[in-house]
Amino acid sequence: xxxxxxxxxFLISCTNDPKxxxxxxxxxxxxxxxxxxxxxxHTENGKIKVKIVAGKIERFQNSQPQLIFSEHLxxxxxxxxxxxxxxxxxxxxxxxxxxxxMLAKENVVLISSDxxxxxxxxxxxxxxxxxxxxxxxxxxxxxxxxxxxxGFISNPDFTEYSITKIHGTFDFEAKTN
Numbered sequence: 363x364x365x366x367x368x369x370x371x372f373l374i375s376c377t378n379d380p381k382x383x384x385x386x387x388x389x390x391x392x393x394x395x396x397x398x399x400x401x402x403x404h405t406e407n408g409k410i411k412v413k414i415v416a417g418k419i420e421r422f423q424n425s426q427p428q429l430i431f432s433e434h435l436x437x438x439x440x441x442x443x444x445x446x447x448x449x450x451x452x453x454x455x456x457x458x459x460x461x462x463x464m465l466a467k468e469n470v471v472l473i474s475s476d477x478x479x480x481x482x483x484x485x486x487x488x489x490x491x492x493x494x495x496x497x498x499x500x501x502x503x504x505x506x507x508x509x510x511x512x513g514f515i516s517n518p519d520f521t522e523y524s525i526t527k528i529h530g531t532f533d534f535e536a537k538t539n
C-alpha cells in the first residue's frame with residue numbers, strides 16, 4: 363500500500379511545463395540540418411572551383427547563418443581549367459554564409475599542387491577577397507627549405523604568399539655572371 367502511495371505521489375509530481383518544453387525544443391543552438399559524410403561542390407559557369415568533403419556538417423540559422431564542419435574537412439581548390447591547385451585540410455571549420463568566410467581550426471594543412479605545405483592551428487579563407495590568411499604561427503615546407511613565421515596571407519592556390527615575423531632555413535641560389 364505504501365509503495366502504491368509513493369508511486370502515485372511520484373507520478374503526480376512529474377509534470378511538464380509547456381513553456382519549458384517549448385524553450386528546450388526551440389533552442390537556437392540546435393542545428394536545423396545535419397549531414398554526415400558530405401561532399402559539396404561549388405561551380406562557376408559549369409566549371410568546378412571548390413569541392414568540400416566533410417565528416418559532418420551542421421547548419422545553424424540564428425542571427426548569423428553558418429555551417430559547422432567537424433570530424434575532418436578537406437577543401438579542394440581548382441583553377442579555371444578545373445585542375446586541382448591546392449588542398450586544405452583541418453579537423454574543424456565554420457563558414458559565415460553571409461560574409462563568405464571560412465575559419466578552419468585544429469591541425470590545419472594547406473598543400474599546393476607543387477608540393478608546398480603550410481601547417482598552422484587556424485586559417486581563414488575569405489571567398490569574397492579570394493585570400494587565405496592567418497595571424498597564428500605557421501610552418502611552410504618546400505622541397506628546399508623550412509620557413510617559420512607568425513602571420514601568413516596567400517591566394518587560395520598557394521602560388522603567391524607572404525609571411526610575417528619570418529625565420530627558418532633558406533636556400534638562396536648564388537647567381538654568377
